[in-house]
Amino acid sequence: MASIKQLDERRYKITVSNGYRPNGKKISKAKTIQVPPGVPKRGIGQYVAHAAEELERSFKTGYAEDGEMAFEEFASRWLKRQTKYAPSTIAAYRRMLEVVYPIIGGIRLNKLRPLALENMLSELRKRKHHGKQIRESTAQRYLTVVSAVLSDAKRNEIIEKNPARMLDLPMPQRTVQRIPTQREIQKLLDTLALEPRHYRLFYLLSMYIGCRRGELCALKWSDFSTTENGLLLTISRSRSNVPGKGIVEGTPKNGKSREIYISPELHGVILSYRRRKQMEAKQRHDTLSPYLFVDERGQLIHPDTFTKRLRKIYESINFPKEYHLHTLRHYYVTSLLHCGVDKQTVADLVGHADTGFLERTYCHPQSEQKVQAASSMLTMLRPDGGQLFNLTAACAKRQKSA
Template sequence: MATIRKRSEGTYQIRVSCGYGVDGKQRKQFKSYKPEPGMTPKQIEKELTRQAVLFEEECKRGQITSAVKFEKFAEQWFEEYAKVNLRPASYARMKQLTKRVYPAIGHKRLDKITARDIQKFVTDMLVNGKNMNTGKPLSRKTAVHHLSFISDVFSYAIRMGMLTDNPCRRVYVPKQEQDEKQIYTIDEVKKLYENLRSEPMKYQVYLLLAIYSGYRRSEMLGLEWKDIDFENNIIHVRRTSQYTAEKGIYTDTTKTRKSKRVSKMPVSIMNLLKHFKAEQEAEAAQLGTKWEDHDRLFTKWNGAPMNPQTPFEWLKGYCERIGVPFRNIHSLRHLHASLLIFEGVDVVAVSSDMGHRVVGTTLNLYSHMFHEAKARNCDAISNALSFTNDIGTEEGSPAEDDTETETEQQVLTL
């Protein structure tokens, strides 16, 4: 509620409380009012009441807000909200985003940042931004992540009573042509397999299990021997293995509730796992007390959980050694999905197998693959009804002659 105080010089001060700032102190806004000459005390009182109401509404609409700068408040958001509610890996990724956000808008007051300021930052990031590791242009997904971080900070400011509007709602992230996912071809997979026996057993298991299961890297590294049911040839996904610079390697829950799942495996994979388990037990016995028993499948030399970067570095080096293009460790998961799709497995089953929270995620990620698989339905029907292929041809004229003529006409048209 607004309060009014008379000053000695014949003016009045209107004060409105605007919530609390990042430091926990109450924020107040002030406005001065000077009556017009000749106004009666009753007229002044009436106008003061009107001015107080208007000023209070102006404050509530967010036209006047706290003067805290974005970077300072964002750091408070990290401490008060992100550390408590986000997973350590998500927290670390958010921290990485500040490297671009703070130089752009960190010095600006929250109440002075407009949708246009944020739009300029997002657009510039897509036009001029480069990936720090690869030097390639930044993707739309990267821009969305940055915008989401900024929006989260503004949403928190609104909940704290410091703002009434989130300018991110009006920001548009331009669409980009989606690149097809880089997936190993069957010939490349065959070459990977043919040369695999010369590699350490744990990497043999990792590569083949990743292809057959489609598990995320964090899920692969989170597997423990108690998750392997040798009797029924199934594997349970129950946890993930993560890494941050602050915490090191740690165990976390799965990405989503549906990521906890059970996979049926072929006998060949289960036999490979049996050999791997026997080899690991022999290594543990040889190291004795130096062996750290974490029950993990994929470990360092001493039984400690494997670093998430290790499979990436191994696969990259392995591809270079045998002359196969390196298509990233996550492409093994995409390969698994593509094999399911091209074998005619429906989208709901694929989504469940991949551990996606909703079917829409699967459709968005692999839409072009489903379209290609659907296009083959026409060939399947044609093959099944091959006895009707002479429909539409003139009597006595071979169908292939017409096809050939049609093709020639198409070439001439082009």
């Protein structure tokens, strides 16, 4: 129990004990508090008792969190507790929270209402990026991070409801993700044949196994193993550029490893690449790097280099400006789904547990499928292959009735 000693009318000293040291000395912690003038005299006792309870909880358990805590303080502690997210994701959450702290950071958790979050969204919508007003989807992404923090507070019974879930939000305009056609993919492959080997294999794997950029950058030769069914690749790491920390290696985005089988044809390409890297290492009087994607000097390649290089390749063959490295992952998922591979298998291959998210985010109808859909409907309407409207027969019937 905490002991409370009154120093004057509004100053109190709180002392908390927590056992004894080996030498018999009591382990204790003391804190002097000043009761704010806004607290009436009849409420001073309750205020001090609450402060004593919080100090005792903090001293004995290492933390003290309740509804009186400001959103900023709770969110900062929430960030430190997260272990399931990749370092780059945590860094992104931290940057987004730092933007909203000046708006809602000082509000106590139990006083945070939907209206305050609506005002936050109004302020965010005024922000500009590269001189342009940010989109509604971007503003709502900030709210998603705030909601994650508040959901944690609700789960820990600090607040009863998550006010972020109570907003009536406008439907954001979705950006249509274009997928390369088969002709464009063939053109890209022909262009990649002229690129250095590490770029060539990197982009081929992006199309063939649909891995994220960071996962490919972190690939090691030890990730490949031979099984009865062929070559097996295990994805268990990711390398990403975290602001303020540089390149950080951690787990994949969902925190789980996954396995992908490699066809014999691609196996041959990978073996040829390995022999080339062994030869380069021998010329340097060095050993083969454990990582796949290193330059001629055996140095790891920065993840951003692959993104920038592909943009230049796209420009050289007049591809749409909205194409980027992640477009190849979209192509992979969409192609598998259109080929009839079941959704759960595709989700496992790309590291998604939620097939619904997979469909919403990655499944894009290609022009060939749209043409096929049009032909299918025509067949349904006229299975005999005849004209949609038999105008000759209609005219003859009209003349006969006249």
